[in-house]
Amino acid sequence: MAKKTSKSTSVNVLTKSELIESYKKMLLIRRFEEKAGQAYGLGKIGGFCHLYIGQEAVVVGLQNCIDKNDQVITTYRDHGHMLACGMSPDGVMAELYGRIDGYSKGKGGSMHMFSKESNFYGGHGIVGASVPLGTGLAFSNKYRDNNAVTLTYFGDGAANQGQVYESFNMAKLWNLPCIYVIENNRYAMGTSVQRSSAQKDLSQRGISFGIDGEQVDGMSLEAVVLAGRRAVQKARKKEGPYILEMLTYRYRGHSMSDPAQYRSRDEVREVRDHSDPIENIKNKIITKKYLTEKEVLSINNEIKEIIDNSARFAESSPLPQPDELYKDVYM
Numbered sequence: 001m002a003k004k005t006s007k008s009t010s011v012n013v014l015t016k017s018e019l020i021e022s023y024k025k026m027l028l029i030r031r032f033e034e035k036a037g038q039a040y041g042l043g044k045i046g047g048f049c050h051l052y053i054g055q056e057a058v059v060v061g062l063q064n065c066i067d068k069n070d071q072v073i074t075t076y077r078d079h080g081h082m083l084a085c086g087m088s089p090d091g092v093m094a095e096l097y098g099r100i101d102g103y104s105k106g107k108g109g110s111m112h113m114f115s116k117e118s119n120f121y122g123g124h125g126i127v128g129a130s131v132p133l134g135t136g137l138a139f140s141n142k143y144r145d146n147n148a149v150t151l152t153y154f155g156d157g158a159a160n161q162g163q164v165y166e167s168f169n170m171a172k173l174w175n176l177p178c179i180y181v182i183e184n185n186r187y188a189m190g191t192s193v194q195r196s197s198a199q200k201d202l203s204q205r206g207i208s209f210g211i212d213g214e215q216v217d218g219m220s221l222e223a224v225v226l227a228g229r230r231a232v233q234k235a236r237k238k239e240g241p242y243i244l245e246m247l248t249y250r251y252r253g254h255s256m257s258d259p260a261q262y263r264s265r266d267e268v269r270e271v272r273d274h275s276d277p278i279e280n281i282k283n284k285i286i287t288k289k290y291l292t293e294k295e296v297l298s299i300n301n302e303i304k305e306i307i308d309n310s311a312r313f314a315e316s317s318p319l320p321q322p323d324e325l326y327k328d329v330y331m
Contacts, residue, residue, distance in 0.1 A: 013222040016290050018064065022221055023281045024299060025063075026056040029080040030278055031307045032089055036079065036096055039311065040256045045096045047109045048125070052080035054251040057277035058183055059084040061224025062151055065232045069146065071119045073134040074153035076111040077183075077250075078123040081153065085118040089310035099317035105328070106320040128161030130154050131180070135167040138178035138241070149235045153181045157188025159202050165209075168241070172209040177235040179228075180206075180243045183218065185250045190262050203245035213243030219275040249275070 014022060033051045040049045052059075055077075063084045066072075074081045082092050087103065095102025095113050103113040111125040121137060124130045134152025141148040158164065159182055171178050182202045186193055193200055203213035217223040224246065231242045249271045253260035285291050291299075 013225050014064065016288075019281065019285060020290060022060050022064065023278070023285060024303065025060045025084055026221070026278050026281065027300065027303050028089070028306065029056045029060070029083050031303050032083060032092070032310070033079060035307045035311055036093070037252065037256065039096070044315075045110070046098065047111075048076065049096070049110045049256045050077040050254065051250070051252045051256070052077055054271070054276070055183060055185060055218065055246075055248045056080060057221040057224055057281075058181070058218045058246045058248055059153075061221045062181065062228045064225050065228035066149060066151065069119070069148045070232075071121055071134075071137050071141075071148065071150045072153070073121040073130045073137060073150065074123065075127070075130050075155060075158065076123065076125050077155070078111065078113065082113060082115070082118075082120055082123075085115065085120045087113075087115050087118050087120060089306060090313040093310040093314040094317045097314040097317065098319065099314055100320045100324070101313070101317040105324060107324065107328070128154060128158035128163050131158070131161070131164045131167045134180075135171050135176060135178055138171065138176035139174065141177055142174065147177075147236060149177045149179060149232055151179050151181055153183060155188060156182060156184040156186070156193050156197070156202060157191075159184075159205060160197060164205075168206050168209045168211055171241040172206070172211050175238065175240040177238070178241045179231045179235055180211075180213075180241060182243065182245045183248055184245055185248050187250075187254070187260075187262065189254045190258065190260075192262070201245070203243050206241070206243050211241050211243055213245060215245045215247055218246030218248030219271075219277050219280075221277060221281055 030053060033053045037051055039045045059081050072081055072085055079092060091103045095104055095108060096110055098106045100106050103115055111123050113123045114121060130152055131154055134150050138150040184202055203215045206213055216227040227244055231244055234242055251268055282296060286293055
């Protein structure tokens with residue numbers, strides 16, 4: 001099986017409008033997560049909260065590759081995926097606040113939001129749980145012969161879970177239209193991949209099942225789009241599952257309670273200064289004269305206002321009534 005690696009490229013992968021729209025979405029995710037972190041620190045958000053800051057190019061890039069009928073399912077670091085799928089910042093923030101206007105009526109919190117309208121199937125708190133569920137979604141697509149593809153996201157830590165390989169086996173056995181996206185941000189819950197994984201090239205985890213895979217520069221929007229397009233085309237041609245290992249990086253700890261003392265500040269600063277996906281796209285937009293610096297600043301101000309409004313919306317949304325506990329429960 002040939003090893004593939006997709007790196008950043010100078011080729012114009014996206015049109016002017018696609019590049020600008022992608023920048024807006026990535027910035028929306030970044031500002032949303034910053035606001036969520038701030039609200040968590042103030043005690044307005046409870047429970048667990050896993051931020052996506054630094055990984056924005058992965059989900060925004062892959063959303064450029066799929067259609068409205070395709071499905072997305074992920075793990076607990078999920079706010080970015082929701083926003084990239086088109087879910088409202090108001091509804092997502094309200095759910096973080098535990099309010100009735102949230103996507104799960106305030107009962108799901110950070111890790112458990114869904115939107116059938118946006119074909120977003122969660123947010124799942126159990127490590128690796130998205131993989132068998134995503135495989136099941138892909139099975140339903142093949143059964144219905146609807147030409148839809150499922151993007152199944154999970155992390156480098158989840159890549160060591162047994163249920164992942166049971167899913168790989170079935171996906172290849174039945175030739176399912178499933179793209180497994182491993183967001184390798186290096187540290188899982190706090191242990192480096194270098195210390196926790198015998199096979200450190202996670203894109204090759206499907207070899208024994210006959211599933212091809214490749215490593216992708218997950219900090220480069222263009223590299224993500226190029227690899228994503230190839231994978232989606234393969235799935236639509238009924239050529240079975242595929243693995244994309246996105247080499248990315250999170251700037252914050254595993255969750256809000258994690259001080260991330262297992263890595264140095266210099267390491268984080270190095271990534272921020274040289275590989276930040278949003279800064280790189282912003283610089284490209286300005287260099288190509290797609291927008292002026294003043295226009296980029298205006299976009300930043302607009303997005304800041306959207307996020308500030310989402311926080312105000314969440315604050316003003318009522319708490320769920322006690323009888324809400326007995327709704328949406330299947331006996």
